[in-house]
Structures are given as C-alpha cells and as structure tokens.
Amino acid sequence: xxxxxxxxxxxxxxxxxxxxxxxxxxxxxxxxxxxxxxxxxxxxxxxxxxxxxxxxxxxxxxxxxxxxxxxxxxxxxxxxxxxxxxxxxxxxxxxxxxxxxxxxxxxxxxxxxxxxxxxxxxxxxxxxxxxxxxxxxxxxxxxxxxxxxxxxxxxxxxxxxxxxxxxxxxxxxxxxxxxxxxxxxxxxxxxxxxxxxxxxxxxxxxxxxxxxxxxxxxxxxxxxxxxxxxxxxxxxxxxxxxxxxxxxxxxxxxxxxxxxxxxxxxxxxxxxxxxxxxxxxxxxxxxxxxxxxxxxxxxxxxxxxxxxxxxxxxxxxxxxxxxxxxxxxxxxxxxxxxxxxxxxxxxxxxxxxxxxxxxxxxxxxxxxxxxxxxxxxxxxxxxxxxxxxxxxxxxxxxxxxxxxxxxxxxxxxxxxxxxxxxxxxxxxxxxxxxxxxxxxxxxxxxxxxxxxxxxxxxxxxxxxxxxxxxxxxxxxxxxxxxxxxxxxxxxxxxxxxxxxxxxxxxxxx
Numbered sequence: 252x253x254x255x256x257x258x259x260x261x262x263x264x265x266x267x268x269x270x271x272x273x274x275x276x277x278x279x280x281x282x283x284x285x286x287x288x289x290x291x292x293x294x295x296x297x298x299x300x301x302x303x304x305x306x307x308x309x310x311x312x313x314x315x316x317x318x319x320x321x322x323x324x325x326x327x328x329x330x331x332x333x334x335x336x337x338x339x340x341x342x343x344x345x346x347x348x349x350x351x352x353x354x355x356x357x358x359x360x361x362x363x364x365x366x367x368x369x370x371x372x373x374x375x376x377x378x379x380x381x382x383x384x385x386x387x388x389x390x391x392x393x394x395x396x397x398x399x400x401x402x403x404x405x406x407x408x409x410x411x412x413x414x415x416x417x418x419x420x421x422x423x424x425x426x427x428x429x430x431x432x433x434x435x436x437x438x439x440x441x442x443x444x445x446x447x448x449x450x451x452x453x454x455x456x457x458x459x460x461x462x463x464x465x466x467x468x469x470x471x472x473x474x475x476x477x478x479x480x481x482x483x484x485x486x487x488x489x490x491x492x493x494x495x496x497x498x499x500x501x502x503x504x505x506x507x508x509x510x511x512x513x514x515x516x517x518x519x520x521x522x523x524x525x526x527x528x529x530x531x532x533x534x535x536x537x538x539x540x541x542x543x544x545x546x547x548x549x550x551x552x553x554x555x556x557x558x559x560x561x562x563x564x565x566x567x568x569x570x571x572x573x574x575x576x577x578x579x580x581x582x583x584x585x586x587x588x589x590x591x592x593x594x595x596x597x598x599x600x601x602x603x604x605x606x607x608x609x610x611x612x613x614x615x616x617x618x619x620x621x622x623x624x625x626x627x628x629x630x631x632x633x634x635x636x637x638x639x640x641x642x643x644x645x646x647x648x649x650x651x652x653x654x655x656x657x658x659x660x661x662x663x664x665x666x667x668x669x670x671x672x673x674x675x676x677x678x679x680x681x682x683x684x685x686x687x688x689x690x691x692x693x694x695x696x697x698x699x700x701x702x703x704x705x706x707x708x709x710x711x712x713x714x715x716x717x718x719x720x721x722x723x724x725x726x727x728x729x730x731x732x733x734x735x736x737x738x739x740x741x742x743x744x745x746x747x748x749x750x751x752x753x754x755x756x757x758x759x760x
Contacts, residue, residue, distance in 0.1 A: 375612065
C-alpha cells in the first residue's frame with residue numbers, strides 16, 4: 252500500500268470514529284426525532300456554515316463540475332451563478348420557514364405544508380418527491396468516493412468495492428447512533444480539507460503546467476465560451492441561464508438542505524449564512540478550473556489512467572490530474588477530502604429522508620399512535636435502509652442511471668416550490684389546487700426528460716418559430732404555477748381549506 256493510500260485510510264477512519272463521538276456533542280435526548288434528526292435545533296452560525304456548505308458542496312460536486320468542464324467546456328460554470336443566486340433566496344425565504352417550523356415543532360418541509368393546508372395528501376406528495384429526488388443524489392456521493400478509491404487502488408476489487416462498502420456500513424452505524432450531530436461535526440473537518448486541497452491545487456498545478464496562460468491556450472476555443480446562437484434560436488444562452496436559475500430555485504427545497512436550515516438555532520443564523528456561504532461559490536469556481544487543468548495536462552491519453560477513464564469516464568479527470576501533478580502524500584489528503592465530502596452529505600440526505608418517512612408517512616398513514624421514541628427509532632431504521640439502497644444502486648446498476656435519475660430528481664424537486672415557498676408569503680392557494688399543479692408539473696417534467704432520453708436537463712422548446720433551449724424544470728414549474736393559480740379560486744369555492752391552517756398570519760410577518 253503506498254503512502255497516499257495510508258494517509259487516505261487514516262484520515263477517513265479518523266473521521267468515521269469522530270462520527271460516533273458526535274453523539275456526546277451538544278447532548279440531547281436522541282430518542283426524540285427533533286434531537287436525532289435536527290440536532291436539537293441548536294447549531295450556531297459557524298457550525299451551520301459548515302453543515303449547509305457540506306450539504307450543498309458534495310464529493311460529486313468536486314468530481315462532476317470539473318469533469319463537465321473537461322468534457323463539455325464553459326457550460327460547467329453554470330454551477331457558479333446558480334450557487335450565488337440561491338443565497339438571496341435563502342435569505343428571504345427560509346428564515347420564515349425556520350420560524351414557523353420551530354414554533355409548531357415541525358421537523359420537515361412536508362409537515363409544514365400539512366400544517367398550512369390541513370392536506371396530508373399534498374404533504375405526502377411533497378415528501379415522496381423529496382425522498383425520490385434524494386436517493387440517486389446519495390448514490391452519486393458513493394460514485395465520488397468510488398472514483399477516488401479507484402484512483403488509489405485501480406486494479407484491486409478489495410481496495411475498491413469492499414472499501415466503499417465498509418466505509419458506508421460505518422456511516423450507517425454512526426448515523427444511527429449520532430443523528431445529525433455526526434455530519435455536523437465531520438463537516439468541519441471535510442471543508443477544512445477541501446479548502447486546503449483547492450488552495451494547493453490552484454497554486455501548484457498551474458505552475459507545473461506552465462501557468463494559467465498556457466493552461467487556457469491548450470483548451471479548445473469552443474470549450475472556453477458558450478456557442479453563439481443562430482438567428483432562429485437563443486442557443487445555449489437561454490439553456491445556461493435557465494439551468495442556473497432553476498437549479499438555484501430548487502436547491503434549498505431538497506430535504507437535506509431543508510434539514511440543515513431547520514437545525515439552525517435562529518433565523519438570524521440562517522440570514523448570516525446566506526451572507527457568508529458565497530465563499531463556497533468562490534471555491535466552486537476554482538474547482539471548475541481543475542477541468543481546464545486536466546485538459547492541459549492531457550490526462551485522458553496517459554496509459555496509466557486508461558482503466559479509470561474506461562470505468563468512470565470523464566469523472567476520473569480530477570483524480571488523474573491530482574495523481575499526475577501533486578506529491579503522493581498530498582494525493583492521500585486530497586482524496587480523503589473528496590471521500591469525506593461524500594460521507595457528510597450522504598449522512599444528511601439519509602437523515603433527511605428518514606425524518607420525512609417517520610414523521611410524514613409512518614406516523615401519518617401507518618402508525619398514527621406511535622410514541623416519540625418509536626418514531627425516532629423508525630427514522631433510524633429508514634436511514635440505514637436508504638444507505639443500503641444507495642450502495643445496492645452503485646453495485647448493481649450502471650453509473651449512468653444514478654446520473655440520469657439525479658437530473659430527473661432536480662426536475663421533480665422544483666415542483667414542490669409553490670406548496671412550500673409560496674405558502675410562506677400568501678394563503679391565496681388551495682391545497683388541492685397545489686396538488687393538481689404538482690401532479691401536472693411532475694408528469695410533464697418526467698415526459699420531457701424521457702423525450703430527452705434522460706441524457707440532459709435542457710430541452711429545445713419552440714415558440715412562434717423561435718427555438719428556446721430551456722431547463723425542463725423551470726418550464727414545467729411555470730405550468731405548475733399557472734394551474735395552481737387558476738384552480739385555487741375554484742377549489743376555494745367548493746372545497747375551502749383555509750380553516751384547516753393551524754398557523755397564524757402573524758407567524759409570517
């Protein structure tokens with residue numbers, strides 16, 4: 252075993268141990284769901300910054316963004332504006348959600364929707380959408396970890412799949428025992444290592460390759476800029492813009508990001524984080540540059556990396572670049588940073604899905620008389636089941652399915668925006684109308700994604716002779732909102748539901 256593998260193993264093992272110790276941190280009664288699944292809502296500005304950052308900037312982000320730059324070029328930088336646009340949304344919208352959920356003891360977004368409309372079927376739709384969108388997201392974290400393990404032990408099954416299985420078995424164990432406290436504590440280590448890796452990479456690698464000028468001179472001109480649109484089309488300009496905007500609108504609706512927000516100790520903590528989280532966006536821009544460096548280093552043509560590219564495709568570009576250009580011992584640190592970057596979001600995603608299952612499905616539809624201890628226990632069991640399913644996904648299905656389903660999950664996730672976000676600002680909507688809008692948006696998004704053969708999120712729509720490539724999620728959301736808005740007055744006339752709202756108008760001021 253080389254020095255990189257030793258350092259990688261020691262760092263990952265230390266972090267896994269830290270996950271178990273987290274149960275003693277900020278002590279609380281972990282038999283209560285809000286303690287296990289939200290850390291007792293007691294995380295301050297710094298811990299929330301690391302936790303929410305760990306939610307959003309995952310191992311697959313580290314792998315996929317530069318891989319997209321390596322393969323497709325400038326379109327990869329959509330991730331930078333999208334993670335900037337999402338923070339004003341966080342600042343304006345989510346302190347309200349935190350305040351209402353804290354007052355009424357809501358643990359999940361679907362529970363807020365049920366309290367607002369008294370409609371458990373709408374809440375169920377929101378909850379199932381969240382779980383369905385999260386499952387392939389967890390699988391992609393495993394892909395990120397699997398890719399770096401493959402870089403360390405490219406020909407060893409024991410060093411690859413078995414190592415991945417062991418790491419995520421331990422992840423399941425400390426998630427069961429420590430709940431959200433574990434990824435919150437680990438996120439501090441993860442982000443410290445990620446920042447260290449990026450700083451070293453952008454200083455050392457360009458210097459080895461002859462400087463940034465030489466790096467960009469080796470990148471084909473068509474990858475530097477978006478292609479200029481033709482006269483009858485908006486081209487990738489509209490695709491890029493709508494992809495960034497739609498992704499920003501959906502990001503904090505995912506169960507894992509909502510869980511990170513609801514674990515904060517106050518609305519002020521959330522607003523502070525909306526102001527300081529863009530530091531991660533700066534880091535993301537630097538991460539994207541690794542794709543250009545991989546092109547300049549011509550890693551795809553190097554025989555020693557042929558197996559990695561055959562197995563992981565362009566996702567192997569970053570591991571190959573790091574192995575080729577950095578000292579062996581630092582490769583171990585960098586790969587550990589990426590692997591730990593998989594453990595943190597995977598744990599949060601499993602916990603968030605478990606919160607929804609336990610509170611909004613198990614207690615609401617299956618066992619309404621369940622006591623708090625059994626509710627928390629069911630959440631723990633479901634979190635383990637989610638992790639096992641994600642592992643099975645990676646072991647038994649091709650990688651492309653996880654990527655395709657994650658794209659589809661983003662298109663589904665944005666469909667819950669009217670039910671969650673609009674409801675924080677107005678009671679104009681009727682719950683049944685929102686359910687109808689969600690249904691049409693969900694089906695349309697699935698239809699267009701299938702029409703696109705699940706290979707991309709941008710679809711070429713045609714309006715009056717003009718071709719407008721647009722992010723499928725954003726277009727179908729518009730249809731969803733139109734239907735929900737048009738049907739709400741009708742449903743209010745025949746099936747009014749405002750009397751079922753357990754919250755008060757003053758909660759939203």
